Amino acid sequence: MDQLTTLHASRLRRLQLVGVASGFTAGAWLGAAEAPTKMVTLGIPPVVISLVMVLGVFLARWSLPALLRGSAAIGADVREAPHLVIWAILAGCLWAVANTLTVFAIRDIGLSIAFPLWNANSLLGIVWGFLFFNELRGAGWPRWLGVLGGAVLMFVGATLLAVVSSTQAPSGHALRGVVAALTAGALWGTMYIPYRKAYLTGMNPLSFVTFFTIGELIMMTGLALSDQGGVTPLVAELTRAKAVIFWLLCGGFVWVIGDLFQQYAAKYIGISRGIPLSNTNQLWGLAWGILVFGELKGGGSGVYARVIGGSVLMALGAVAIAVATATEREHERWQEAGRREGERYGIDPAYVQSAMTGETTHPAAQRRSWLDWVVVLGATAVFVGFATVAQVPHLALNWSAMVGLVAASLALLGGAGWALWRVTGFN
Amino acid sequence: MGVKGEWGSGGVGRGRLTAVLGDPQFWVPVIVLIAGLVVLRWIS
Numbered sequence: 001m002d003q004l005t006t007l008h009a010s011r012l013r014r015l016q017l018v019g020v021a022s023g024f025t026a027g028a029w030l031g032a033a034e035a036p037t038k039m040v041t042l043g044i045p046p047v048v049i050s051l052v053m054v055l056g057v058f059l060a061r062w063s064l065p066a067l068l069r070g071s072a073a074i075g076a077d078v079r080e081a082p083h084l085v086i087w088a089i090l091a092g093c094l095w096a097v098a099n100t101l102t103v104f105a106i107r108d109i110g111l112s113i114a115f116p117l118w119n120a121n122s123l124l125g126i127v128w129g130f131l132f133f134n135e136l137r138g139a140g141w142p143r144w145l146g147v148l149g150g151a152v153l154m155f156v157g158a159t160l161l162a163v164v165s166s167t168q169a170p171s172g173h174a175l176r177g178v179v180a181a182l183t184a185g186a187l188w189g190t191m192y193i194p195y196r197k198a199y200l201t202g203m204n205p206l207s208f209v210t211f212f213t214i215g216e217l218i219m220m221t222g223l224a225l226s227d228q229g230g231v232t233p234l235v236a237e238l239t240r241a242k243a244v245i246f247w248l249l250c251g252g253f254v255w256v257i258g259d260l261f262q263q264y265a266a267k268y269i270g271i272s273r274g275i276p277l278s279n280t281n282q283l284w285g286l287a288w289g290i291l292v293f294g295e296l297k298g299g300g301s302g303v304y305a306r307v308i309g310g311s312v313l314m315a316l317g318a319v320a321i322a323v324a325t326a327t328e329r330e331h332e333r334w335q336e337a338g339r340r341e342g343e344r345y346g347i348d349p350a351y352v353q354s355a356m357t358g359e360t361t362h363p364a365a366q367r368r369s370w371l372d373w374v375v376v377l378g379a380t381a382v383f384v385g386f387a388t389v390a391q392v393p394h395l396a397l398n399w400s401a402m403v404g405l406v407a408a409s410l411a412l413l414g415g416a417g418w419a420l421w422r423v424t425g426f427n
Numbered sequence: 428m429g430v431k432g433e434w435g436s437g438g439v440g441r442g443r444l445t446a447v448l449g450d451p452q453f454w455v456p457v458i459v460l461i462a463g464l465v466v467l468r469w470i471s
Contacts, residue, residue, distance in 0.1 A: 047471070083443040090456055097463040104470050132452055176470055183466040190459040193452060227471060345446055 009328060011357065016325040018416075018423045019268030022261040023277025023322070025416035028409045029258030031284025033251050035292065044244070046103035047227040048237050052245050054096060054213075054220040056252020061213040063379035064256065065206035066372035068426055077207035080351050084198050085211045091194035092215020098187035100223055101180045108177025115282050116158030117181035122151050122276040124189025129272035133196050134333035136272055139326065146324025150317040151276045157313030158282055160306055192271040195263060200338040201345065202352040204427055205263035209256075246390035249383060257413065264420060269325065270334065276321050283314055284405075291401035 065074060078085060098118070105114035126147065129135035136144060198208045228234040238245070258281065265274035286307065289295040296303060326334070342352045420426055447453055 083447050086444070086447050087453075090453075090460070094456055094460050094463070097460060097467055101463065101467055101470070104467075128455075179466060180470050183463055186459055187463045190456050193456050197452070223467070344450060345443070 012328060012331055013325075014423050015268045015357070018419050019265050019274065020277065020322045020325065021412075021416040021419050023265035023269065023274050024280060024318070025412040026258045026260075026262035026265055026278040027280030027318075028284050028412045029254055029261065030278060030281035031258075031286075031288065032405070032409050033255035033258060034285045035251075035254075035288045044241050045227065045237060046107060047100055047224045048234070048241060049248060050096070050100045050103050051220050051224040051234075052238070052241065052248040053099065053252040053255070054216050056249035057256050058213045058217050058252075059249070059379040059382055060253040060256035061209045063376045064260065065210050066368070066375040069204070069206045070368045070372050071375070072367060072369060073204070074207040074210055077204050078211075081198075081201050081203055081345065081347050083345050084194075084201065084203050084208065087194040087197055088208050088211035089215035089218075091191050092212040092217075093219040094187045094191040094194075095212070096216045096219035096223065098184040098191070100220070101184040101187070105177045105181035105184060108173040108180065110177075114177060114181040115285065116155065116161065117178065118185035118188065119158050119279045119282055120155060120182070121185040121189035121192075122279050123155065124186060125192050125275035126151060126272040128190065128193050129196065129270055132193060132337075133200060133270065134330075134337040135270040135326075136330065137333045138329040139324075143324040143327070143330070146320045147272055147276075150320030150324065153317030153320065154276055154279060154314045155317075157310045157315075157317060158279075160310030160313065161282065161286060189275070192266060192275060195266045196271050197341060199263075199267035200334065200352075201341045201347055202338075202354070205260060205267055206426060209260065209263060242386070242389055243391040244393075246383070246386040249386060253383070261416060264424075268424075273321050273324070273326075277318055280314065280318050283311055284409075286311065287405060292398050292405065294396060294398065 065071075102114060102118060105118070126136070130137070136147060139147075195208070199205070224234055225231065228237055258278070262274065262278045265277060268274075269277075290307070296307070338352050339349070341347070342349055
C-alpha cells in the first residue's frame, strides 16, 4: 500500500488549480441550464418536465463520454472497480428525486427562494467530506476558515438574493415548497458521497456518469409512471408537450456539461470545496434571469442593491474557498481515505494511485470505436428530430446580453477543458 | 473487510455486492433517498 506516495508539490498545485477552474466552469453551465427551461410554457406536470430533462441528460451522458474518451476506456474502468456501478446508480436515483423536488419547489415558492435553500447542500457536503473522506483534516485553521467561512458567506449571499424577489413568489403551499427545496438540498448534498467514493478509488468521472445516468433514468421513469398513473397517460402527456421537448432536452444537455466539470472539481479539490464553487451557478442563473429574460424589471434601487450585495457576498465566498486549496498534509489524509476504500473493495493500489494523480489508467483503451460514433450520431439525431417539431415561444430576450453570457460560458468551457486535457487528459 | 477474488474480471459479483452492503457509508445515501421519496409522495 506504500505505492500511494505523496504527490509532488507542483503536480498537486496543478491538480488543485484544474479542480478550482472546473468548479467555476460548472457554476456557469449549471446556471445556464435553467435558460432553456424558461422557454417552457406552463401547464406541463413537474414530473414530466423532470423526465424529459433526464432524457436529455441521459443522451448527453452517453454521447459526451463516448466522444471524449471512448466506451472501451469506460469498460476498462468498470472492470477495475465494478462496485462503483452500484454507487453510481444510487447517486443517479438521488439526483432524480432531488431534481423532481426542485420542480415542485419552484412551483410553490419560486426559483429565487428555492435556489438558495437547496444550495445549502454545500454545507452538508462539507460535513460528509470531513466525516467520511478526511477532507479538511490537517488543513490548519486558515483553510478551515476559508472553506467554512466561504460557504457561510455564499449561503448568506444566496439568502439575500432570495429575499429580493420574495414578493414575486407564487402564493399558497409555502411550507410544502420550503420542505421540497430543503429535501432536494439534502439529497444533492448526500449524492456527493458516491461521487467522492468513486474518485478516491480512482474512477474516471466520464465513466462514473454513464452509470449514474442509468439510476437517474430508472428512478425518473418510475416516478413519472407513478405520478401519471401508467404508460398511456404518460405518453399522452409527452405527446402534448412535444413542442417544448427540445428545449427541455437542451436544458438537460447543458446541465450535463456543468455536471461533468462538477465531477472533476469533486475529484481534484474534494466535495467540501467543489460543491460550493459549483453553487456559483446561482449567480449565473440570476444573470440569465435579469440580463436576458428581463426579470426584476421595474424593481426599485433597493432591489438592485440587494442583488448586487448578495452577488458580491457569493463571489467573495467562492474566492475564499478557491484560495483555500488542500495542503500536502491534507492531501495525504485524502490518500489515507483512498487506501481505506482500496482495501475495503480490493482495488489495485496502482490503479488508485494513478487515477488520483490524474494520470492515464488505460492508455490503450482510449480509442473511439464504431459503437462510440453510433452513440454520438444517435443522440444527435434525437436532438435534431425534436428540434424540427419545436416551437419557439414568443419571449422578449435581450440578445446582446445572451451573446455575452454564452461567450463567457464558452470561454470558461474552453479554458477549463483545455487545462483539464493538458494536466489530466480528462482522467 | 476487503473483497477477495476475481477483481478485474468484470461484472458485479456477490462478493462485491456484500462489500457494498457491508459498507456503513452505503446506508447514509440509501436512508436519505428513502426520506426524499417519502417527502415527494407527500408533496405530490
